[in-house]
Amino acid sequence: MESMLLNQLKRLSSDLTASERMSYKLLMSLAATTLSPGFIEDRALDKHDAYSIVSKVLVGLHTYGKPVTENGIAWKGRPDFVTDELLSNLQHEARRLRATATSYRDHTLGYNGEIANRLATSKEMVELVEAAVGPAIATGVASFIYYDQEGQGIPPHVDTDIFALNILMMLEHDFDHERRSDLVLFPPDGPKTVVHLQPGEIVIFYAGGVMHGRKPLHTNEKVTILTFGFQPQAVL
Incomplete structure (x- = not known):
């Protein structure tokens, strides 16, 4: 059937x-x-x-260079090029741009970070993505996403084609509660995949096809992430 x-x-x-x-x-x-x-x-x-x-x-609906993994994750870890200095610079840039970011009900969105934009199309980032998923094109879209109010989070969804491949970097995650807000993937055939990220770690996942979302924040919890959009080269 x-x-x-x-x-x-x-x-x-x-x-x-x-x-x-x-x-x-x-x-x-x-x-x-x-x-x-x-x-x-x-x-x-x-x-x-x-x-x-x-x-x-x-x-x-997307043609990737490599088969989509069972759990929806193409790669996870902290690459060598994300040095302590780079992470610190990105954290400071995110904090500076928070004041001019656009607020939505479930999150706040920041753009135009010079350091983030350079990283989005850098040789190192492109090589990391292509090693994980095959030929891909950086869209040049880098966004800071802030979750800093209790209950904020993103319901399960799929991304637009600009983020057919989503590269998500954790910048800061502050909490004093045992339960944490994490990225959660809902692959077609498996159980949901909870993705725990430490500051500086990156996850590459098939956001254009695999449902995903962020669990709501708890009391005294704050999350700042940086996302980069890529597209599999076959769709361009």
Whole structure:
């Protein structure tokens, strides 16, 4: 049953124009958001689950140079080029730009950091991404995201094509509570993946196809991250 429906949905997407494909992705994204198990529910997703089918369609809308991993993570760690000095400079830049950042209900967004923008298209960053996922193009979009009010976080979603590959760096995470706000991925066939990051660590994941979100902040918890957008070269 799953195979038949999945094949039909994938076949439909292959015959669409670019604009129709964008609309199709939006529809699948809305369906996946509705069907997502969410942060609290911890149910296993079997291959007949409707969420699994819709998620596989979303993943299939992008052509990556390497197969999408089961947990949705392409790479995680602290690369050598993220030195203590670079991390400190990025942290200071993020704090400086916080005053002019744009506030939304669930987060605050900052742009135009000179250091962050250089890093977004640097040779080192491009090489790291391509080693993990295959040929990719840096979009040049670097964003500081601030979560600094209790309850802030991002519900499960997929990113736009500019962030088909999302490179997320933890800058600061302050808390005095046992439970923490973390990035959570919801891959098609597996259990949710909770991503713990220390300052300076990076995770590269398939944000354009794999549902993900950030668990809400708890009391006296603050998170500042830096994200970079990449696209698999095959889609350009």
